[in-house]
Amino acid sequence: MRIDELIAELQEKLAELKRLTRDSGLDASPQIAELAEEVARLSLGRGAWEQVQLARHPSRPTTMDYLGLMMDDFYELHGDRLGSDDGAIVAGLAKFAGRTVVVVGHQKGKNLVENRIRRSGMAGPGGYRKAARIMGLGERYGFPIIALIDTPGAYPGVKAEEHNIGGAIADSIYTMLRLRTPIVAVVIGEGGSGGALGIGVGDRLLMMENAYYSVISPEGCAAILWGDRSRAREAAAALRLTAHDLLDLGVIDEVVQEPTGGAHTDPQEAARSLGEALRRHMDELRGMVPGELPGLRRSKFRGMGICEGAVPVMHEQGGE
């Protein structure tokens, strides 16, 4: 537990430095960076289960919360045009930093009534088809796409299977690999497996500090590999699913700092932090030739994976 206390202490110092910077205008950014790095290093592989709990915190900001705080305007669009409108995914046009962008994101409900529509952010096939449709709309006008990921996983239900949830996720992934417009994806809470990945293919992938991203829920993994769901804590650690783990593994591009104690303690600050990171990445991507983005995106993902005895292959880039 000593390491946890140390981290807490450092985080407190970090918060204080930030307050100081904000209030006094003194530039302490080198010290802040150094401290943040230290915290990140110490946090590696530690408290994965606690991280999962934070990511699932009932008052953690949702996609709509972030949109309300970060966007100048948001105009929600509805429906997959194939027979459904899935409330577990919201999508639409937004004004961000003065420009039109397309936003898609999982939406969790805050209570049981809301979750009748939101299904705790577990999207069905209609959700992924809606997302793919509206991202396609964004591409037609060259609007950048922001995808906010927050789901325990795709909805496991009979109807979802009947309407080909697997195929819907595959198609959405494939669509995102093709779009000729910048895509920044952010795991803001739970990054649950294929359900997360279904809107998670971007030129940049960011994670909020207390988010997790995993191929399977710790409970599911524990049930299968340990034969015991209650071993989820061990599974969480073994899966290396925290934001710092994924940065360390080279899968994500940046960990977005949250306020001390987690995003739910200060949603404004969390949204400001996320907004700043989004603006930075979108500025970078705006400088690139749109026609080159899909090729670069595909090359990036084709390079993922670690094998022994493999000769790395360079893939041709560019083109659609």
Add this chain to the structure above:
Amino acid sequence: MKISWFRRQQYVQVKLEQKGEVGALWVKCAGCGDLVFRERIRENHGICPRCGAYFFLTAQERISLLVDESSFQDVSKPIVTADPLGFVDRRSYVGRLKEAQEKTGLRNETVIGRARLGGCPVILAVTDFRFIGGSMGSVMGEQLDHGMGMAARELRPFILVTSTGGARMQEGIFSLMQMVKTAAARRDLERLGVPFVSVMTYPTTGGVLASIASLGDITIAEKGALIGFAGRRVIEQTTGERLPPEFQTAEFAFEHGMVDRVVERKKLREELIHILEFLPVRQSQ
């Protein structure tokens, strides 16, 4: 052999590696309960000669079922997983891998080869369920990427036959990313007009269904296949729904428009040859 439309096809695992052991000559069929001479099953492409139940096919058996005689040239990459997370549950991932390698005689779960079907040159990719459930980790992703790359370069149709439980959990986020990797490689086939036929066999589930297996130009389910994204238990526990008996069978997938056709194992080869006749393929090497 007429099997009722919605009957769930029984699959039985045959332990093909028990050479010379007592009892190794006979297997009990889970379909009809009879003891069947194993060689008879092998000759019959893994189908019980009595009741028609399908046994699992090894990658090697699957390949010989499909390709023209002596046309298969293994071009798989000589790679094994690097255990990127150092994963240990009740056992270590490395231990599980070693056991799978010994059991199957395979280095990994994916076999890629140049082959001919009815004279048509193709790239064939097959996964072997005996090897950690034929699950997709970095190696399968790399092999499929490699196979599709080769198909694109050589303008040979790509045929993928899946038998897989989905993502390889022991590789964590890397296994999830293989879904994107394989979809990205698939794009090259589309750009070059190279056909891709996906053949789903027992089982094709989870992350593989939600990526490459669902991205074929033409999708065939082998009769008796299990095709689904979420596992039955997960669905029952999460939603409390009662699952219909035909749930996630090949016929269920067909009824709901997920696959173009359901084909019996014995007819799979001629079906693929027939499909290739419609597609832009080169007739000779």
